[in-house]
Amino acid sequence: MPDLSTNCGGIKSPNPFWLASAPPANSAGQVQRAFDAGWGGAVWKTLGQPIQNVSSRFGATNVRGVQGAGFNNIELITDRSLEINFKEIYETKKKYPKHAIIVSLMVETKDEWKDIIKRSIDAGGDGLELNFGCPHGMCERGMGSAVGQEPKVNQEITSWAVEYSTVPVLVKLTPNVSDIVPHGLAAQRGGAHGVSLINTIKSIIGVDIDRFVPEPRVAGLSTNGGYCGSAVKPIALHMVAALSRDDRFKLPISGIGGVSNWRDAVEFMLLGSSSVQVCTEVMLRGYRIVEDMIEGLEEYMRSHRFQKLDDFIGKAVPAYSEWGNLDLNYETIAKIDAQKCIGCHLCVTACHDGAHQCIHPQQDTRVPRVDESECVGCNLCKIVCPVADCISMVEVNNGFAPATWNEFVTEGKKLRPKKGAH
Amino acid sequence: MAASLSGDRSETVFSDYKGEYTREQALVEANRCLYCTDAPCVKACPTHIEIPQFIRKIATGNLRGSARTIFDANILGMSCARVCPVEVLCVGDCVYNEMGVPPIQIGKLQRFSTDAAFENEWRFFEAGQDTGKTVGLVGAGPASLACAHELRRFGHRATIYEKRARIGGLNTTGVAPYKMKADRSLEETQWILGIGGIEVKTGVTIGGGVTLEDLEKKHDAVFFGAGLGADTAMKVPGEDLKNVFGAVEWIEQMKTGRVSVEGMKSCVVVGGGNTALDCVREARGLGIERVTMAYRGTEAKMSGYAHEWKAAEMHGARAEWQVLPVAFEGHGHRGEAAEQAKVERVRLVRLDANKKPIPGSELVLEADLVLVAIGQSKLGEMLSKLDGIRIERGRVVTDDDGKTGRAKWFAGGDCRNGGKEVVNAAAEGKAAARAIHAFLGSK
Numbered sequence: 052m053p054d055l056s057t058n059c060g061g062i063k064s065p066n067p068f069w070l071a072s073a074p075p076a077n078s079a080g081q082v083q084r085a086f087d088a089g090w091g092g093a094v095w096k097t098l099g100q101p102i103q104n105v106s107s108r109f110g111a112t113n114v115r116g117v118q119g120a121g122f123n124n125i126e127l128i129t130d131r132s133l134e135i136n137f138k139e140i141y142e143t144k145k146k147y148p149k150h151a152i153i154v155s156l157m158v159e160t161k162d163e164w165k166d167i168i169k170r171s172i173d174a175g176g177d178g179l180e181l182n183f184g185c186p187h188g189m190c191e192r193g194m195g196s197a198v199g200q201e202p203k204v205n206q207e208i209t210s211w212a213v214e215y216s217t218v219p220v221l222v223k224l225t226p227n228v229s230d231i232v233p234h235g236l237a238a239q240r241g242g243a244h245g246v247s248l249i250n251t252i253k254s255i256i257g258v259d260i261d262r263f264v265p266e267p268r269v270a271g272l273s274t275n276g277g278y279c280g281s282a283v284k285p286i287a288l289h290m291v292a293a294l295s296r297d298d299r300f301k302l303p304i305s306g307i308g309g310v311s312n313w314r315d316a317v318e319f320m321l322l323g324s325s326s327v328q329v330c331t332e333v334m335l336r337g338y339r340i341v342e343d344m345i346e347g348l349e350e351y352m353r354s355h356r357f358q359k360l361d362d363f364i365g366k367a368v369p370a371y372s373e374w375g376n377l378d379l380n381y382e383t384i385a386k387i388d389a390q391k392c393i394g395c396h397l398c399v400t401a402c403h404d405g406a407h408q409c410i411h412p413q414q415d416t417r418v419p420r421v422d423e424s425e426c427v428g429c430n431l432c433k434i435v436c437p438v439a440d441c442i443s444m445v446e447v448n449n450g451f452a453p454a455t456w457n458e459f460v461t462e463g464k465k466l467r468p469k470k471g472a473h
Numbered sequence: 474m475a476a477s478l479s480g481d482r483s484e485t486v487f488s489d490y491k492g493e494y495t496r497e498q499a500l501v502e503a504n505r506c507l508y509c510t511d512a513p514c515v516k517a518c519p520t521h522i523e524i525p526q527f528i529r530k531i532a533t534g535n536l537r538g539s540a541r542t543i544f545d546a547n548i549l550g551m552s553c554a555r556v557c558p559v560e561v562l563c564v565g566d567c568v569y570n571e572m573g574v575p576p577i578q579i580g581k582l583q584r585f586s587t588d589a590a591f592e593n594e595w596r597f598f599e600a601g602q603d604t605g606k607t608v609g610l611v612g613a614g615p616a617s618l619a620c621a622h623e624l625r626r627f628g629h630r631a632t633i634y635e636k637r638a639r640i641g642g643l644n645t646t647g648v649a650p651y652k653m654k655a656d657r658s659l660e661e662t663q664w665i666l667g668i669g670g671i672e673v674k675t676g677v678t679i680g681g682g683v684t685l686e687d688l689e690k691k692h693d694a695v696f697f698g699a700g701l702g703a704d705t706a707m708k709v710p711g712e713d714l715k716n717v718f719g720a721v722e723w724i725e726q727m728k729t730g731r732v733s734v735e736g737m738k739s740c741v742v743v744g745g746g747n748t749a750l751d752c753v754r755e756a757r758g759l760g761i762e763r764v765t766m767a768y769r770g771t772e773a774k775m776s777g778y779a780h781e782w783k784a785a786e787m788h789g790a791r792a793e794w795q796v797l798p799v800a801f802e803g804h805g806h807r808g809e810a811a812e813q814a815k816v817e818r819v820r821l822v823r824l825d826a827n828k829k830p831i832p833g834s835e836l837v838l839e840a841d842l843v844l845v846a847i848g849q850s851k852l853g854e855m856l857s858k859l860d861g862i863r864i865e866r867g868r869v870v871t872d873d874d875g876k877t878g879r880a881k882w883f884a885g886g887d888c889r890n891g892g893k894e895v896v897n898a899a900a901e902g903k904a905a906a907r908a909i910h911a912f913l914g915s916k
Contacts, residue, residue, distance in 0.1 A: 116504025116532065393571035396510035412511060437507050438572060 053352035054359045055345065057091060057151075059325035060245025060303040061219035062178040064151035066091035067316065067360060068344050071307055071328035072155035072180060072223070075338070077129065079139035083146065088338035089345055092151030094247075094328060095140060097128035097182045098167060099157040099194070104130050109334075110256030110266040112282065121282030122331045123256040125267060125274055127188045128157055133167070137174040144175030153221065157182040157194050161211055168215040178218050181209060181243075184225035184250025186277050196250070199225035202237035209241025219244035221305060224290075226283075227253045231290040232297050239302050246294070247305035247328060249287045251277025280331035284309030288322055295323030295368045312340070313347025320360065321367035379459065380451035380467045383428035383444040385410070385421050391441035392418045398432035398442060406431045407471035427471040478639070478659060483727040483734075484650035487758050490784070491555075491581060491652075499585040503532040506577050507568060514563035514579060519900035520547035524563060528582055540590035541597045543583055548598075548622045549615050549899040551591060552644050552661050554583035555653040557896050558747075560780040591664060600670050601628030606913045609634065609692035611679060614642020615895045616698035616886025618665050619902030620909075625668045627910045632672040632692070634683060639729065640673060642700055643887075644895055646725040649751040651758065655728045685859060689881060694909045697869060697877075697884040698902060701892055702850035707743065711801030712845075714816040720748050720846035727755065737841035739763040741819045743798055744846035745775035750782055752844045753790040765838055766792040769824055793838070796821040797830065801843055816843050852888050866891070875905030876912070883909055 055066040069092035070076040070085055077096045085093060104126055112121035129136060144152050154176040158167050171179060183205055185195030198204050205222065212220050222238035224231060226249035238246050253275050257266040265273035287308020294300045306324030310316055311332040319327050332340055357363050387398070387410075394417025402410035409425035410432055421432075433442040454464035494502065506528040514524045523542050530539035543550035559565070559580040567576030589595075606629045610617040613635035621631035639645055645658040666673065677683055679699075688695045704719025706712060718726075720742070726732050740756040742749050745768030756764045766785070768775055771794050775782070782792075798821050803814035823834035851867020861879030863870040868891050869884040871877050877884055885901030887893065 116500065393568040394509075394513060395507050395568045396512075397507060400510040417513065 053349050053357060055091075055348065057326050057360060058303075059305050060178070060221055060243075062092070062151050062153060062221070062245075062326075064091035064326065065149055066345055066348075067320065067324075067326040068092070068341055069094055069151065069153070069305065069326050069328045070333065071330040072097050072153075072182065073330035073334070074126065075330060075333040078131070079143045082139075082143050082152070085333075085338045085341075086143075086147045086150045089341040090150075090338065092153065092177075092326065094153040094155050094180050095136065095176075097155040097157050097185070098133055098136055098171070099128045099182075099189075100159070100163075101132075102127045102130055102188070105269045107267040107269050110276065111280075112256060119280060119331070119335045121256070121278060122280035122334070123251065123254050123267075123276040123278045125187050125269075125276040128155075128182070128185070133170065137170055140171070140174040140176060144177075151177045153178040153180050155180040155182050155223070156212075157185070157189060159192070159194060164208065164211050165215045168212060172216065172218055176218060178221060178244075179212060179216055180221045180223050180247055181212055182223050182250070183208075184223045184248075186225060186227050186251055186253040187275055196225040196227050196253075199223075199234060199250070200228055202233050205234060205237040206241040209238050209243050213242035213244075221245045221247045223250055223307075224248040225250045226286060226290055226308075231293050232300065235294045235297070235300050235302070239300060243302060245303040245305060245325070247307055248294075249283070249290050249308045251279045252283055252286065254278035279308065280335075281309045281311050281315075284311075284315060284318075288318060291319060291324055292322040292368060292371045295365060296371055313344045313351065316344060316348060317351055317363075318367075320364050322371070323365040323368050325360070325364055373457075375457040375460075376455050378453040378455055380449065380454050382447040382449050382467065382470075384423045384426040384447055385428070385432050386443050386445045387418060387421060387432075388441050388443070389416075389418045391438050393438055393441075394418065395437060397435045397437065401431050401435040409471065425471050478656050478729060481731065482655065482729060483731045483759060484654055487650040487654075487755075489651060493588065494578075494581050494585045496585075499531055499582060502578055502582055503528045506532070509568055513566040513568060514577075517562045517566040518546075519562075519894075519896045520550075520553070520903065521900075522546040522550065522563075522583070524579055524583075527586060528577065528579070531582060531586060536586060536589050537593075537595055539586040540595060543587055544590070544597055547896065547899050547903070548619055548665055549644070549661065549895060550583060551587035551664075552615075552648070552653055552658060553896045553899065554580050554587050555657075556644070556648050557894060558778055558781070561778060562894075562896070591660065596667060598622070598626055598668055600625045600668055603630070603670075604628040604913065606630065606693040607632065607691070608694045608696060608909055608913075609688045610696040610698060611688070612642065612697070612699040612886070612888075613637075613640035613662070613673060613675070614698060614700050614886060614898060615644055616700075616889075616898035616902035616905075617642075617696060618662060619899040620696045620698060620883075620885065620906045621671045621902075622665050622668055623903045623906030624909060625670050627906070629693075629910065629913060630670055630672075632674065634677045634679065634688075635673065635675045636678045638675050640675065642898075646728055647721060647748075648728075648895075649755060650728060651754070679855060685856070689859075692881075693913055694881050694883060696875075696902070696905055696909065697856060697882065697888060698886045698898070699852045699855065700887045702852050704845060705848040705850060707798060707801075707845050707847065709798055709800055711803065711816065714801050714803045714814050714843075716816045716841060717801050717843040718845070720744070720752050720844045721849055723844055724748075724751065724755065727759075732759070734759045734761055734842065737761050739839040740765070740842040740844065741798075741838050741840040742766045742844045742846055743819075744768060744848075745770055745777055746846060746848070747777045747781060749844075749846035750777040750785050752846050753785045754788050756842065756844070757785075757788045757790055761842065763839070764790045766790060767796050767798060767819065767821060767838070768792060768794055769797050769828055771795060793821065793836070795824045795828075796836070797824055797828075799835075801840075816840055819843060849892065851891070856882070856884075871905075873904070874908035875901055876908050881912075883912075 072094040154171040183199035189195035190197040306319030307328040458464040527542040641658040853864040886898035
């Protein structure tokens with residue numbers, strides 16, 4: 052039986068699946084139901100100064116009938132009193148001693164940080180998460196992403212928190228920066244025990260095309276919100292990996308951003324996440340998704356003979372490199388399995404309209420033909436094909452020794468002739 | 474102008490057996506479509522509707538565009554959505570079948586779009602600039618309607634000559650009522666005629682009110698879309714008994730008026746084609762307990778669609794395969810006038826594999842109603858005296874575009890193809906209109 056027990060920056064949980072600081076982790080009733088469903092930890096919805104929320108808070112992108120492929124919100128931090136929250140954290144922690152409760156915090160002054168950290172630890176929090184990421188509402192008041200975007204401020208506030216805290220401190224980073232690395236390093240310099248990323252991306256989720264108002268609409272206006280959900284996963288994966296592969300960066304990472312199932316979680320962990328946090332998919336489908344996440348992760352570990360999470364955390368990081376290090380002489384071409392092909396010709400159109408015009412219809416069969424001399428191995432046909440494993444990208448031995456762009460430039464290594472470039 | 478329908482019709486007891494989609498259902502189904510290129514479903518449609526395109530437009534909420542795509546290819550797209558045997562056409566060729574995944578319900582999606590067009594009174598096409606040319610069309614069925622509409626888009630004037638009081642052809646008088654009722658067909662004819670410039674003369678017979686020579690003289694071109702003629706008779710004793718009907722005649726009566734089934738407990742339908750299958754389900758639907766289809770061939774050999782027979786079986790019909798009626802018998806009061814004697818049973822003989830009667834194999838089926846569905850007469854002979862027009866087995870011979878061997882004369886629909894689907898008639902009518910347009914332009 053694979054061991055899922057997790058340690059992220061000193062915060063321990065029975066599995067790596069944590070609720071992110073968000074509506075699903077807003078109250079004791081919710082968090083306790085989530086723990087009952089199998090979640091290993093919860094980052095309690097951010098505590099801070101009193102706020103008031105608007106009506107109409109969420110928006111979603113729908114893609115070919117799939118609702119919520121992307122999601123955004125203009126909700127702020129908790130609107131419940133600190134007293135109620137701390138009481139509920141205390142009760143929940145008492146009832147679920149082995150589960151991780153991380154208290155997300157966002158306040159302004161040093162005194163406020165000192166006070167709220169003490170009360171969070173007194174309530175039984177296993178760790179703290181400093182919300183330096185929220186891109187709407189709070190940043191205008193000098194908090195959230197306003198902190199996360201300034202490495203100096205980030206470092207300073209982190210150092211306050213670390214000074215006052217007796218439990219591990221995670222810094223939650225905003226993706227609304229051009230390069231994540233300086234911000235991770237700032238948290239590290241401030242003494243953080245780990246970072247969590249990404250927070251939401253500044254966004255306008257859509258526009259009501261009949262009222263001429265962006266979504267989500269509040270009376271006659273809207274505002275930018277935080278983008279999340281499945282659609283942001285690639286951005287999050289990149290930022291997690293960018294920190295993971297930076298030699299200077301040593302902190303554990305709690306991965307966030309479009310984690311919807313065990314596969315997503317594995318991807319985040321392969322790029323260096325010690326735990327993963329989930330919000331949107333829980334908002335769309337409920338706590339019960341964790342059952343499949345646990346089973347799927349266990350089965351994945353079994354199939355690869357991984358005993359514990361550390362056996363594969365970061366395993367894909369060394370394979371994330373610069374474009375200039377990619378082998379230009381590596382060649383693949385598309386092969387269509389005639390037995391599996393259903394003749395939809397989606398690959399034909401995709402190749403002709405969106406790629407290199409090398410997949411052609413044939414006279415006597417609906418199975419298209421790949422002109423291998425023209426196929427550049429771009430993957431587009433495989434991506435549009437509705438049949439699993441019908442199109443495979445097959446490696447070709449072209450007789451050329453590996454040669455990267457960097458090697459071509461510096462050593463003059465020989466490159467194979469270009470394909471599809473005429 | 475066309476006569477209207479009474480609300481008191483036998484067909485009104487039937488409800489839709491396929492049902493219509495709600496918006497939510499249509500969206501789920503539309504989003505399932507793979508949006509194939511050079512799609513097999515389009516190829517399978519005789520009118521080549523751009524199916525993936527109209528389905529995508531449903532999915533994006535462009536319902537008007539979706540309907541326009543359908544009607545641009547097939548102006549009878551509303552009725553075809555209901556009456557097409559999609560199982561053997563577009564849906565049958567959906568690539569999902571190859572995956573073992575339920576195929577896209579193209580007919581139901583097409584109905585969703587085209588019904589919306591009718592309900593919202595969307596119109597898509599305007600008549601072209603008047604060319605001063607006129608075309609006469611014989612028959613007011615789907616072939617002529619499709620032809621006339623397309624001719625109007627080119628700017629040619631059209632005059633339809635119809636012997637019945639109502640137009641729409643078999644779409645009005647012949648379609649199984651659980652697929653479409655007569656009033657819906659009449660709505661469609663009005664919607665098509667809405668393009669303007671199509672004159673309809675009803676109650677006109679060729680050779681009676683107007684002659685072939687008149688047509689040729691009066692018009693720059695003539696489209697022959699007369700359909701098929703009367704039901705073929707069995708030519709067995711007792712065929713003149715009361716409650717023995719030709720199937721097409723009986724169906725027309727059911728759809729446009731009332732047929733009597735009161736007290737009837739059993740019905741025998743003779744034949745194995747799609748009209749026979751319709752009759753079987755219709756008789757069951759009207760409340761007749763025991764309905765038996767008597768067919769001379771095997772189940773595998775019948776010309777009716779397998780999916781239609783399956784549906785008929787589900788509705789409680791049964792069949793006697795490889796049998797031949799030898800007599801229809803009444804209650805036996807000898808000397809009583811034939812018109813008073815009602816049919817009571819059908820005497821049949823079993824056939825061997827070569828369709829030869831097997832001696833001593835006689836069987837008797839009770840029958841208060843007998844419907845003979847063994848085909849209709851062909852009307853091609855109407856044109857036989859026109860030099861240059863070839864008639865083969867009663868069908869008018871034309872090239873692929875509906876052009877006959879005689880200048881000015883074109884044909885399409887059942888009189889040309891021997892009796893196919895509405896969608897074939899629509900395709901042939903439209904193709905002929907293009908050929909006529911080319912002919913008129915070259916004159």
